[in-house]
Amino acid sequence: MENAPLSHLEPRLIAHLQTIYPQLNSKELADQCLATFHLDPATESPRPHKSLWDQGDIMLITYADTLRREGEAPLETLHQFAKTSLSDAISAVHLLPFFPYSSDDGFSVMDYTTVNPSSGKWSHVTQLAQDFKVMGDLVINHCSSRSMWFENFKAGTHPGANFFYEADPTLDLSAVVRPRTSPLLREVQTKHGEKHVWCTFSHDQVDLNFERPEVLLEFLRIIRLYLEKGIRWFRLDAVAFLWKIPGTSCINLPQTHEIIRLLRLLIEHYAPESVIITETNIPNQENLTYFGNANEAHLIYNFSLPPLLINSLVTGNCSHLKQWLMSMPPAQQGTTYLNFLASHDGIGLRPTEGLLSEWELDTLINTMKRFGGKISSRTTPQGEAKPYEINISLWNALSGSAQQGPDQWQFARFLCAAGVMMSLEGVPAFYIHSLFGTENDLERVENTGQFRSINRHIWDMEDLEHALNTPTHHQKVFQSVTKLTKVRRAQPAFHPNATQYVLHMGENLFAFWRQSIDRRQSLFAVYNMTDQPQSFNLSELNLIATDTWTDLVSEQVYEDHLGKVTLMPYQFVWLANKKGRITQTK
Template sequence: MSFDDKALQRLEFLYGSEQKRDLLNRLKKLVGKHNLRLRDTPSSRISFSQEDAVLITYGDVILPENGQKNKLQTLKEFVEKRLGDAVNTVHILPFFPSSSDQGFSVIDYLKVREDLGDWEDIESLSEKYNVMADLVINHTSRFSDWFENYQMGKAPGKDYFIEVDPSTDLSNVTRPRSSPLLTTVKTNRGMQYVWTTFSDDQIDLNFINPDVLIEFVDIFLFYLSKGINLIRLDAIAYLWKEIGTNSIHLEETHQVIKLFRDIVDHIDPDITLITETNVPFDENINYFGDGDEAHMIYQFSLPPLLLHAILTENGQYLTQWAQELPEPREGCTYFNFTASHDGIGVRPLEGLVPDEEFDYLIKSTKERGGFVSYKKNEDNSQSPYELNITYYDAFAEPGRKDTQFQVKRYLCSQIIMLSLQGVPGVYFHNFTATKNYLDGVTETGEKRAINRKQWGEEELEEHLSQTNDITHYILTRYKELLQIRKQHSAFSPAAKQEVLDLGNDFFVLHRSSDEENILCISNITHEHKSLARELLSSFIAEADTYTNILTGDQLTIKNELKLEPFKTVWLAI
């Protein structure tokens, strides 16, 4: 099907037959405006590979010590010097002028924050690495030109937001926060109530107005013209609102994503769309569509499930979940991660673990110096939404620092993540084993600041220069793991994955490509454990000795495989 036919189909569904051709013409003019070209038929996409790995970071995660370089230059220098080709993609979290939420309340979508740098810095980074950027599409800052125009009744913006009579019954709207859904604002027509899903500074946009969609197509194409080749659709699940519904996952939202996918497929098939939908797994998986929506979806269930499995030393629920993962459609894959700029979401655990196990994670987080954030339910009650703690300290032994078990637990979690089918995303603070940043919570009043430390450049280099420092050790080992993974086609996202249930003490994967087979076995307990050879007989040959590619060591398996506490082996079989 041609691009025009696909786009007309989407636009008619969203806005009706009378507007569809005019909207298509406006869209195509924007493509030319940004010196891009639409192919009539899509080109074939180059598949994801085991060489793909993403660094997730803020642009100001490292503060330069002198005025000779800006923050983006400092970040680029660190990535090139300290990570090299261990990653091939850098996700810079919102680097635009913003008024709150650490960048996710965008004032101007077309500018780089002055204290970070400029578009030349983004383009410079894109010469060596793929760059992922956020399209913060659900809402904008109340200090944006659009919203200020709305308040004055001027275009563009006067019809870009959602006004609601406060007497309207909105009780069935799905809420990710406990803040009010409607916010009062002054306008030239008096006080109005506008829709605010996340905060009173983040005003939701009205996509029922096609001009809003056209604005975001323009922004999207501008990003592509600047060398950005992975676009993260932020909070996309809440995009389309309709009174009387829960206003999440509506079909109109899926059609908007499909339209962006059509644009990508016909401009450059190697551009990647990734949807950020922090919801239960059965809802999240729908954002693959029929292979015509997101190329990648976040594995939001993985961080809490993995944390639970290792802390409780019980892999039952992690194994059950992994066994039920559907095979991604061709050209699509999972985005595996354990930490991000947000907390560890626990909504994705719904239906995956019993309530008492869920409660254990809440208690565990508090014992380790973390916090819990809550959301508001339909009945006005509150329930946990996310755990606020660094992933490294989530494995701590309460009251003790950098113990042997903490380090082993943490590395076990990261190696399991790297073993799974998909593309790994590693948050900056996972590379540096950053501890709970309680000063940030005190300074900002934001629980999420606990996992958003800004390193001083000299401070970080001092840690990395000491071989006995935990930051040096974890970064060095993490790079080794990524380099090992890159060398094995069995870890390609296209390679097969079979999850084995060999008891609750273990998490076991069989990864296989045409060239090789690797058995990934993790002991997730604090005790030495053994697996009887007969349990592995379907996978290992008659030989007694196998290579653990994580270390290069030869392992002898005669009657059993012995594993140390929290030890993982990748056996070439």
């Protein structure tokens, strides 16, 4: 029967465990997993291919302590700001790691079960979850070298004695795909002698060993804690690197995909409204595999969007952006894309592989350097350093063109980028600094010595409130972007799974058609990607003659369906035959 529940939970769980741990007793391990999650083995599965989102869903990405007010817990400050200033603009909040940490602004977790006291308490997270959907980071590939687990590893005690991946330094590990330039292995003195532990990212971030079922069970306990605290969306950080087999690339291995399926199986049986998002900053075709057969990630990050869109806006040519969008498969019902332009990390360059030429990539990199950006590198299997990401604020990234440098179109270009992101198939996500037009924080880079700090500014709330209440570009960006989000959230044609069709209108105009799932609303999104006026004829859009067409951005009505439209530099239209109404998604 269509959309009937799948078979009972236990046999499906056993099948996953047999694939991951063929040498172990899968029935016993399944019993341990079920007991950890307090689940009945006969629990029926939720209905497959159910979309847990709609056009009203827009996500805010932020650190717990990005906004600070003296005498107040930052999580409380964030909640109050979101509630009073963003309740009409967003539906979900992605809290980047808010746990005690030793480096990497939270991604070297020391204790997965405790909220960093400098940010607040679990009660603050739970209160936030009462007003917004909350996505938490599951930093699953590695943890801090200063964690209790790693101290126990060195002492040979539990838990932790067998939690970390060790490797023989004499093995040929040249095929391992690296996101950094640091040595892969770190030498450590332990109670049992010298060991070499695996460090995909940094020597303070030691990779966990999921070959040990104890590690899996420990993370199931952590996940259940997050669920109990109100977290329902889970971001699996750096999950592509989870499983290691020396002699292979150690990325995207079958066991990694199987573990994601197992985690989803348990999480969605505990809370059927839960959502899994995989963070896999890798080439586009590899990234798409994390949908599985609609049984792995509900959402995957659209990692190719930021570099391709920024490249289009600074060159005035959308050919590569259009070609990429045409190649993207429509997501199955029950899955979709997470669209973003900026994040706590940089603009990833691996997702441009096969999409931009070396010359085009060099031009983009040099343009971003001209606008104050920094470049982080990785080591290839051949041992050479290669650009991995551009570190720059989105505001600075869009400050000019590749040909002319900084110009007067920065704001228009910035709003155009936000408009593109919000109108594409998928759920849009705004990094908090993209709501304010925060500039490069070069002082923070100097203080930390880390290029990524350039886009991790800490706002004092008095300073931010002043900036948003006086005629600054911060005020202009915030008011314009949030106004646009309210328009976007009302349109059924912007449902994350609504039909999308790319239009061919040359290299200067980026355009596509969206149609609501019930086919009642059609919407044509057309963007001028250049610093010169561009014109097109409405006859190119095949507008339904009996409908009235309105630009939802300017509210202009177009009565002449064959007329000519001229867009000023970076201007765009959302031309719709019907106006939607805002839906409440929380």
